[in-house]
Amino acid sequence: MPDSAIRIPHSAFPARRRVSLLGATGSIGQSTLRVIAAHPDKLELVSIAAHSNWEKLAAIAAEFRVPRVAIHDATAFESARASGAFPPGTELLPGPGGLVELARSPEAGTVLVAVVGTAGLRPALAAIESGKTLALASKEILVLAGSFVMDAARRHGARLLPVDSEHNAVFQCLEGRPASDVARVILTASGGAFRDWPADALARATPADALRHPNWAMGPKITVDSATLANKGLELIEAQILFGLSPGQCRAVLHPQSIVHALVEFTDGSMLAQLCPPSMTFPIQHALLHPVRAPGPESALNLEKLLSLEFRPVDETRYPMLALARQAMRAGGTAPAIYNAANEVAVAAFLEEKLPFTAIPSVVEKTLQALPATVPQALDEVLAIDADARRVAAGALP
CATH class of the missing domain: 1.10.1740.10 (RNA polymerase sigma factor, region 2, helix turn helix motif)
Incomplete structure (x- = not known):
């Protein structure tokens, strides 16, 4: 198992971790926002990106006071820029290059990539090449270019933490x-x-x-x-x-x-x-706060109500x-x-x-x-x- 994925010293993160969230408007992004909102003393959202839903990005930028926003789709970017919906002073970055810029920017120490499909590959590599912690929710990135991603993580000393619930679970069991x-x-x-x-x-x-x-x-x-x-x-x-x-x-x-x-x-x-x-808030919080444990935005299992666990072959x-x-x-x-x-x-x-x-x-x-x-x-x-x-x-x- 690669060192970059499983061995992370307790001193690896600052007290308040600065997070760039790529894919902020999707289901993973929305769960990530719940985690960040639950830990304002531990997590700070410094940049966000999405494919085209600029209206939701504007709302997120206002709620979390996010200074930098990237929009992948060119038409949506132009609509966002003309809308006046973003808080004054918000920097809007266009296209795939905007996501890469946020991923490599020194303002964030952790980049959570939750971009659907393969569009997150370049930003993920940019984060790795900048020596950041990459919290990876887009499984297609490793499926498409796993050997290149893992090799880059080793060469640049980047930490790769899985956000998928299954891989995060394996990570916790193997640590x-x-x-x-x-x-x-x-x-x-x-x-x-x-x-x-x-x-x-x-x-x-x-x-x-x-x-x-x-x-x-x-x-x-x-x-x-x-x-x-x-x-x-x-x-x-x-x-x-x-x-x-x-x-x-x-x-x-x-x-x-x-x-x-x-x-x-x-x-x-x-x-x-x-x-x-x-709920994805559990693996997301584990990745963002690792190795720290803290109460999350949702309740734990209630074993008094958990009646059975069933497993079947596929x-x-x-x-x-x-x-x-x-x-x-x-x-x-x-x-x-x-x-x-x-x-x-x-x-x-x-x-x-x-x-x-x-x-x-x-x-x-x-x-x-x-x-x-x-x-x-x-x-x-x-x-x-x-x-x-x-x-x-x-x-x-x-």
Whole structure:
């Protein structure tokens, strides 16, 4: 397991940590704001960014007195600049370069990247190259370019803390333990909106159906991924990269209650598990305050009301996206990036009602078959294969 991800001295952070939040208007961003609001003596929000929702950014800038704001979308940036909605003196930065500027700016010691998809890669690398603490919520970044990200973290002495609930749970279970002690990590999956649907009903599933997650409040793309278990496939790939594991050491089980977020099995057969309510405020706070523990914005588990914890094996014939992810893990190289890109294209088509839910795996499988995995030597090669995979996946749509 990489030192940059798991060994952080108590003296690594100042008393009040200055945070740049990229992806402030999404579900992760909103949970992060709740954590920051709960700890005004420990956390200060110094910059924020989003793709296009400048109205919400303006409200956040006013509430948290944020001096610097970046807006990715050019049209939204121009609307924001002309609106007069931001507090006087707020600096507005345009486009992808604006996110990179916030990520590398010396005003923040911690950069939390919660940008959907691959748009967060350049800002994440900018934060790492500036020697900052990177709190990473965008799993696509490691899936797309994990070897480059982890190598950069080692070279620049940056600290990488996982914000995904499952990886944060693994982090907590592993902290201070050598990789040689680990037999495997087991990530839990709720099973998504269709967990208890008859298999023959899935062909009629609509986007509205898929977005009714039983446990979590998340964005549309990740909620659909939860229903296909592509989300868990991406998380298995990320766990392999983040903790230096082999594909065979990364497993998944269904856990309908979403209370146990991950388990770690050690070589002696014992297991550690991390438990908390299904709210992203818990892993976010852990990452932002680490290694400090403090009361959070939400209540802990009440074991007097927690009646049972259930675990089931994953049926990969029902969830073929998990099987395809494991195939990509074994192939290595660019295969995970191809899997991720094709899935993004297929999910977008499903949300636009241009693709049946059950056809999502077919688009991904065809794309993986069309583009053999290679070992990239430079980041530009990874970005090129990402573009190729999106083109091939778009061609595989009905």
